[in-house]
Amino acid sequence: MKEKIYTIPVTDAFRQDCECPICVLEKDLEDKAVEFILGPSLMEPDKRDDTTEKGFCRRHLTKLYNARENILGLSLIINSHLEYVIKLMEDAKPGPGGKKKASLFGKGKTVAGAQKAIQTLDRLESTCEICDRINTTMERYLEVICYLYGREDEFRRMFKEHKGFCLPHLNMLLKSTAKYMSGDRAEEFVSVVLNLQVENLKRIYGDMDWFIKKFDYRYQNEPWKNSQDAVPRSIEKLVRYTELD
Numbered sequence: 001m002k003e004k005i006y007t008i009p010v011t012d013a014f015r016q017d018c019e020c021p022i023c024v025l026e027k028d029l030e031d032k033a034v035e036f037i038l039g040p041s042l043m044e045p046d047k048r049d050d051t052t053e054k055g056f057c058r059r060h061l062t063k064l065y066n067a068r069e070n071i072l073g074l075s076l077i078i079n080s081h082l083e084y085v086i087k088l089m090e091d092a093k094p095g096p097g098g099k100k101k102a103s104l105f106g107k108g109k110t111v112a113g114a115q116k117a118i119q120t121l122d123r124l125e126s127t128c129e130i131c132d133r134i135n136t137t138m139e140r141y142l143e144v145i146c147y148l149y150g151r152e153d154e155f156r157r158m159f160k161e162h163k164g165f166c167l168p169h170l171n172m173l174l175k176s177t178a179k180y181m182s183g184d185r186a187e188e189f190v191s192v193v194l195n196l197q198v199e200n201l202k203r204i205y206g207d208m209d210w211f212i213k214k215f216d217y218r219y220q221n222e223p224w225k226n227s228q229d230a231v232p233r234s235i236e237k238l239v240r241y242t243e244l245d
């Protein structure tokens, strides 16, 4: 049996009436990761090694700032990272003779002296302490979804009755089936997932269609049905959860 720390949140998320239970799981992980980074644990310099080297992506640095909590802690984290970046950029400066080799121009080429800096910047842009924390647990959640679907009737029933996923999480789930399921069970799972997805994309399309019709005077006095929040729900179905106002 998989550890309860993963199965309980997965089961709870699938019980919710929502457009994507994996969004529910990811949002919770993201909120907790932001809370952790801004908590007391990273005030000690020796505990900041990971954040110093990885830094944060644009989304998460924005979230950390917008939380408006522990601005001193965030400043210490940012400054440790800046110090690290300065060292990396110092190392990336071309040595003697660097300029002489700088003769590669054109599409897809980089000037010789810029290569090390570009590699460094590419790496910095691809690392984020919060993304890493989320991704590690998300992988366990995906494994648990496959595991529970294969072994628990009650979960399988809930799974078949929920409203499908946002597209990025559908993609993640389909990719994970090859890792965590096999044989007929995997094929049946993929078929259930895709049927559920098409059915629910059509539902949301219908909600959008009705929302659009409501702009037409002929439908003015008709009820809104399920369409009043169709636009934000469609956006989330397409791109995963957002922070729409």
Ligand SMILES: [Zn+2]
Pocket: 020, 021, 022, 023, 024, 165, 166, 167, 168, 169, 240, 241
């Ligand atoms: Zn999602």
Ligand SMILES: [Zn+2]
Pocket: 056, 057, 058, 059, 060, 128, 129, 130, 131, 132
């Ligand atoms: Zn991130």
